[in-house]
Amino acid sequence: MITFEQVSKHYGQAVAVRECSLEIPPRTCTVLVGSSGSGKTTLMRMVNRMVDPTSGRVLIDGEDVATKDPVRLRRGIGYVLQAAGLLPHRTVWQNVATVPMLDGTARGAARTRALELLATVGLDADLADRYPHQLSGGQQQRVGVARALAADPNILLMDEPFGAVDPIVRLELQRETRRLQRELGKTVLFVTHDIQEAFALADQVVVLEKEGVIAQAGTPAEIVAEPANDFVREFIGASAGERSLHVEEVDGRQVVVDRDGTPLGTLDAA
Numbered sequence: 001m002i003t004f005e006q007v008s009k010h011y012g013q014a015v016a017v018r019e020c021s022l023e024i025p026p027r028t029c030t031v032l033v034g035s036s037g038s039g040k041t042t043l044m045r046m047v048n049r050m051v052d053p054t055s056g057r058v059l060i061d062g063e064d065v066a067t068k069d070p071v072r073l074r075r076g077i078g079y080v081l082q083a084a085g086l087l088p089h090r091t092v093w094q095n096v097a098t099v100p101m102l103d104g105t106a107r108g109a110a111r112t113r114a115l116e117l118l119a120t121v122g123l124d125a126d127l128a129d130r131y132p133h134q135l136s137g138g139q140q141q142r143v144g145v146a147r148a149l150a151a152d153p154n155i156l157l158m159d160e161p162f163g164a165v166d167p168i169v170r171l172e173l174q175r176e177t178r179r180l181q182r183e184l185g186k187t188v189l190f191v192t193h194d195i196q197e198a199f200a201l202a203d204q205v206v207v208l209e210k211e212g213v214i215a216q217a218g219t220p221a222e223i224v225a226e227p228a229n230d231f232v233r234e235f236i237g238a239s240a241g242e243r244s245l246h247v248e249e250v251d252g253r254q255v256v257v258d259r260d261g262t263p264l265g266t267l268d269a270a
């Protein structure tokens with residue numbers, strides 16, 4: 001469980017996050033969604049201490065992250081960035097094996113593990129000896145995910161990881177992320193400004209208004225069925241025209257489905 005307790009972050013006079021409290025249940029996917037500058041990245045980075053809150057605390061399983069050594073903490077938390085952030089002069093497997101090798105895993109074992117991880121994220125083993133620039137954007141993102149999984153962290157932070165790939169690949173990566181999260185039982189905290197992506201991935205969607213103020217947190221179905229306020233209504237409405245979220249009755253249950261008929265959740269379970 002990740003717990004944000006009344007966290008704030010000030011930069012001089014500017015407020016990035018104001019007294020935000022939030023719980024991220026273990027082994028689920030929580031998506032922070034909101035417009036640019038709403039504080040999503042700031043909140044996410046508090047988990048691995050890339051940002052320390054000005055006030056308030058972030059707890060992982062009841063322990064304040066402020067008491068942890070940041071370098072060790074970060075090795076135990078996977079982090080996937082928008083531009084996969086791969087090291088250009090290292091091969092794919094060496095990129096994946098970076099943290100295990102820093103932790104003293106021998107080269108042979110690290111390579112074997114890297115190949116396993118590449119398979120886990122759906123990449124062919126013969127990509128292992130290529131360099132990042134010899135991969136497509138989507139493949140690079142998969143390598144980024146494999147690298148984040150390398151130390152077998154319980155927590156995976158993903159900051160707009162699919163922002164730079166084309167829409168088809170993006171859908172594929174979203175499906176894969178969901179599959180991996182379920183199969184591996186990771187706690188995923190994901191940041192996006194795209195409400196469709198949030199609905200596709202999340203067990204819990206957290207809509208941020210500004211300064212890290214939570215407009216609503218709930219399942220996709222709850223948010224669609226009962227937007228908490230006009231801000232949420234507008235935020236999901238902006239893409240609803242395209243997406244045509246609606247409620248259908250299936251076997252006596254109220255199911256929220258998108259334009260393609262993909263169920264996003266049931267209202268009674270919500």
Ligand SMILES: Nc1ncnc2c1ncn2[C@@H]1O[C@H](COP(=O)(O)OP(=O)(O)OP(=O)(O)O)[C@@H](O)[C@H]1O
Nearest residue numbers: 011014015016035036037038039040041042043193
């Ligand atoms: N190092 C910093 N110094 C000063 N202000 C900052 C710093 N980092 C973030 N901010 C400000 O804090 C606010 C929240 O930023 P943050 O990056 O968390 O937003 P975000 O929701 O992730 O936005 P985006 O979707 O554009 O990445 C913004 O107004 C930003 O300008």
